[in-house]
Amino acid sequence: MAESSRILIKGGKVVNEDCSVISDVYIENGKIVEVGPNLQISAGVRVINATDKLVIPGGIDTHTHMELAFMGTKAVDDFHIGTKVKKEMETLAKEKGVNSFKMFMAYKDVFMLQDSELYAAFAHCKEIGAIAQVHAENGDLIAEGAKKMLSMGIRGPEGHELCRPEEVEAEATQRAITIAHAVNCPLYVVHVMSKSAAKVVADSRRDGRVVFGEPIAAGLGTDGSHYWHKDWAHAAGFVMGPPLRPDPSTPAYLMDLLANDDLSVTGTDNCTFSVCQKALGKDDFTKIPNGVNGVEDRMSVIWERGVHSGKMDENRFVAITSSTAAKIFNFYPQKGRIGKNSDADVVVWDPNLTRRISAKTHHQAVDYNIFEGMECHGVPIVTISRGKVVYEDGQLHISPGQGRFIHRGPFSDFVYKRIRQRDQVDRPAAVIRKPYEGKVISV
Ligand code: URP
Ligand code: ZN
Ligand code: ZN
Ligand code: ZN
Numbered sequence: 297m298a299e300s301s302r303i304l305i306k307g308g309k310v311v312n313e314d315c316s317v318i319s320d321v322y323i324e325n326g327k328i329v330e331v332g333p334n335l336q337i338s339a340g341v342r343v344i345n346a347t348d349k350l351v352i353p354g355g356i357d358t359h360t361h362m363e364l365a366f367m368g369t370k371a372v373d374d375f376h377i378g379t380k381v382k383k384e385m386e387t388l389a390k391e392k393g394v395n396s397f398k399m400f401m402a403y404k405d406v407f408m409l410q411d412s413e414l415y416a417a418f419a420h421c422k423e424i425g426a427i428a429q430v431h432a433e434n435g436d437l438i439a440e441g442a443k444k445m446l447s448m449g450i451r452g453p454e455g456h457e458l459c460r461p462e463e464v465e466a467e468a469t470q471r472a473i474t475i476a477h478a479v480n481c482p483l484y485v486v487h488v489m490s491k492s493a494a495k496v497v498a499d500s501r502r503d504g505r506v507v508f509g510e511p512i513a514a515g516l517g518t519d520g521s522h523y524w525h526k527d528w529a530h531a532a533g534f535v536m537g538p539p540l541r542p543d544p545s546t547p548a549y550l551m552d553l554l555a556n557d558d559l560s561v562t563g564t565d566n567c568t569f570s571v572c573q574k575a576l577g578k579d580d581f582t583k584i585p586n587g588v589n590g591v592e593d594r595m596s597v598i599w600e601r602g603v604h605s606g607k608m609d610e611n612r613f614v615a616i617t618s619s620t621a622a623k624i625f626n627f628y629p630q631k632g633r634i635g636k637n638s639d640a641d642v643v644v645w646d647p648n649l650t651r652r653i654s655a656k657t658h659h660q661a662v663d664y665n666i667f668e669g670m671e672c673h674g675v676p677i678v679t680i681s682r683g684k685v686v687y688e689d690g691q692l693h694i695s696p697g698q699g700r701f702i703h704r705g706p707f708s709d710f711v712y713k714r715i716r717q718r719d720q721v722d723r724p725a726a727v728i729r730k731p732y733e734g735k736v737i738s739v
Pocket of ligand 1: 431537538567587
């Protein structure tokens with residue numbers, strides 16, 4: 297067997313969502329074969345020394361839009377899959393391994409669904425065992441707010457936030473949860489960007505709703521004060537929906553909720569447009585393509601603001617960057633765990649090294665970086681994907697097409713166990729009574 301298909305990671309601290317143990321990890325043909333102390337492996341194996349390093353499951357970014365055709369242009373970082381329509385949803389969930397669907401309450405006259413349509417979509421997701429995801433913003437209020445800003449002569453990126461303040465997100469979040477609850481459908485709220493929307497998710501979880509909130513790297517690492525920057529291109533670079541919030545305490549608050557399991561997972565919503573694409577909206581903020589970067593920097597930003605800051609430990613970091621996503625989307629422990637028989641998606645992580653984020657050094661196609669200049673503890677040393685070293689010594693060793701689609705079955709236990717039980721025990725029942733035999737008015 298070729299040395300490259302056999303890897304022994306020696307002496308690192310293996311971190312899963314439930315515990316950390318000093319262990320070796322032996323990988324063969326893309327799978328983790330053994331995890332344990334002082335593994336004795338025959339010659340011809342490639343050894344990676346992980347002393348004083350962490351060995352963590354590869355991150356799972358729950359939310360990206362590669363090559364998305366959107367707002368008159370196309371996202372510059374590539375790869376995207378998306379679709380809709382009822383019958384197709386069923387075929388996708390039952391036969392094609394797609395078990396989540398995103399519904400929009402924003403983007404009026406483009407993607408926005410009415411409440412009755414959301415009700416039908418959530419009911420259908422539940423029937424087929426899919427995860428209903430929602431972009432929660434009140435699209436009607438955004439449209440009115442945008443008209444108002446433009447009529448007041450506010451045409452720059454600050455108008456983007458001013459026309460859709462926090463309550464526009466919080467109201468839609470509450471409404472989506474209420475509609476999902478009406479059909480006992482679990483709900484996944486993508487890109488939770490504000491303190492108010494996060495509170496709605498947290499309160500609902502405490503009220504017993506099966507709801508998951510996903511903050512993203514952008515909302516955890518930076519804020520919406522940039523929309524007021526004097527340089528138009530700088531300000532426009534941060535335009536995304538829902539917007540980053542000007543309240544500077546937002547990122548730390550979202551991180552606290554993640555630490556407490558009030559919020560569940562982290563994505564990036566990576567949807568990148570270069571400055572010349574953003575410039576489609578140079579005279580009118582409503583025409584700026586919405587979206588920011590994050591896919592490359594998510595792990596470092598969250599380590600810095602979450603673990604280095606002391607808000608959460610390394611195990612919770614693994615939960616929110618990898619294992620909980622694998623559980624929700626139904627491919628745990630194939631992904632999201634360093635354990636026997638799991639796929640060998642492994643990162644050797646140095647928690648003490650630092651790096652400075654910059655568009656000058658990043659690997660993404662987009663020509664700026666919303667985290668520009670941010671210094672982060674937590675640096676990947678080696679990244680292994682399905683048993684192959686794909687990043688090492690600062691170099692990527694990948695070619696297009698190496699990625700694999702992961703088939704995800706419906707009815708994830710992590711999401712649906714409680715739902716199924718509630719369907720059994722929470723059925724409303726009619727009251728048995730004698731027929732009313734008195735007078736009835738004639739109409
Ligand atoms: O601004 C954003 N979020 N762009 C990507 C599309 C979406 O709504 O997620
Ligand atoms: Zn969205
Ligand atoms: Zn700025
Ligand atoms: Zn998105």
